[in-house]
Amino acid sequence: MRQLRIMEHISLDGVIQQTADGGEFPYIDWTTPYRSPEGRDAVMAAQGGRFDLLLGRRTYDIWSGHWPKAPASPMADGINAATKYVATHRPESLE
Template structure:
């Protein structure tokens, strides 16, 4: 059975939109995370990917990545992203040119359940807030890695959705960079238990 890991660059107020730069879109603060990626954070992000994985992406994230990563300088992240099979939630499977790539089918949850049941490398999700919300809602996520930056952006696409059921996660690891950014790794526990009096 494959594990599913969500990884997100996130501001303190939960915004995940365009952390890397203009290649991510027209967000007013595009590139907001880059000044905080020091050696500890950079090495931690590489380590959090592991040695072999596939990507699980929404169509907009796939398109943004496809415009950038095939042309990026060789390195652990670029090489890993380019080699990974990309499983994409899309209504246009014929246009998945950055490969290897496969669509998840018309029922995203059924497609992800089938992938998770297979043997194979772990599945990593970057961006794709509509998919992350669905998978959290369905209890299909094993781990959440949040790279949290000391910024408040005020608006933008957010990681958290009002549709997600209350859940409990256990902190498995944390790393702090000199920049004030932190990498927090959480294991999914299950539904939130009621507080004890």
């Protein structure tokens, strides 16, 4: 049986939300200036070399508009290569 890893990116003050689709969240991307190469490396190590993704429909829609166009990087390459499983009640409209 495969392992399921749940990864949540959370700031020290408890913010886990980021809106990349034009939403009204006032703190979008506010943690970006504080990200470090070490933090990126820790996320990549936690994901492992090859992985699949289980995404909610809204997250999939946001990611499908971003990651395929993102510049090559370990994170982008891993996400783009991953098999995506999407929890949705509208499967006929997945691109």
